[in-house]
Amino acid sequence: QVLVAESGGGLVQAGDSLRLSCTASGASFYTYTMAWFRQAPGKEREFVAAHMSTDDSSHYGASVKGRFAISRDNDKNTLYLQMNSLKPDDTAVYFCAVRFGYTARVTIDDAYGYWGQGTQVTVSS
Numbered sequence: 001q002v003l004v005a006e007s008g009g010g011l012v013q014a015g016d017s018l019r020l021s022c023t024a025s026g027a028s029f030y031t032y033t034m035a036w037f038r039q040a041p042g043k044e045r046e047f048v049a050a051h052m053s054t055d056d057s058s059h060y061g062a063s064v065k066g067r068f069a070i071s072r073d074n075d076k077n078t079l080y081l082q083m084n085s086l087k088p089d090d091t092a093v094y095f096c097a098v099r100f101g102y103t104a105r106v107t108i109d110d111a112y113g114y115w116g117q118g119t120q121v122t123v124s125s
Contacts, residue, residue, distance in 0.1 A: 002026050002114040006096045009119030016086050020119060022079040022096030030074040033099045036081045037109055038092035038121075047107040048094070049081060054102045061107070063089070086123045093118040 008020040024032060035050035049070040050059045058070050069082040079096060097112035105111040 002032075002098050004096050004098055004114050004116035006094060006116040006119040009094060009121045011122045011124065012086055014087055014123055014125050016123070017082070017084045018086060018121060019083065020081040020094055020096075020121070022081075022116060023077055024079070024096070024098050024114070025077070028100070029077040031101060033101065033103055033106065033112075034072065034079045035097045035106065035112060036070065036079075036094055037097055038090075038094045039118075040092040043092075045095070045109055046092075047109070050106045051079065052102065052106060059106050083121070086121075088123050088125045091121060091123050093120050 003025040006022050012018055031053050033052045036048040037045050038048050039045040047061045048064055049068055051070050051072055067085045072079045095118045096116040098114040099112045103111045
């Protein structure tokens with residue numbers, strides 16, 4: 001069992017920045033593939049970003065590429081999502097997701113077995 005918890009959401013204005021954090025339990029944190037997804041009201045869950053420990057690669061959804069950056073601190077068991085140049089369309093609940101090891105389906109939500117409760121990000125225009 002892996003416990004996952006997000007933090008850092010809030011209300012910001014368009015153009016602002018925000019950093020989300022996600023902590024995950026377990027001594028094998030450094031082996032986890034971890035991702036951020038988001039879901040806006042009335043919309044399907046959308047892939048945002050992921051980091052794969054197996055090859056230290058990062059992956060981004062088209063709508064956030066160039067604005068968001070994913071990183072992790074294995075010593076703190078924490079994953080981050082730095083969000084810059086925020087837009088009203090970024091408003092959503094942001095979820096952190098975790099799986100053990102490699103997956104070829106890094107952008108697919110059902111590839112992840114552990115999820116946090118989500119943190120709300122609201123961007124006003």
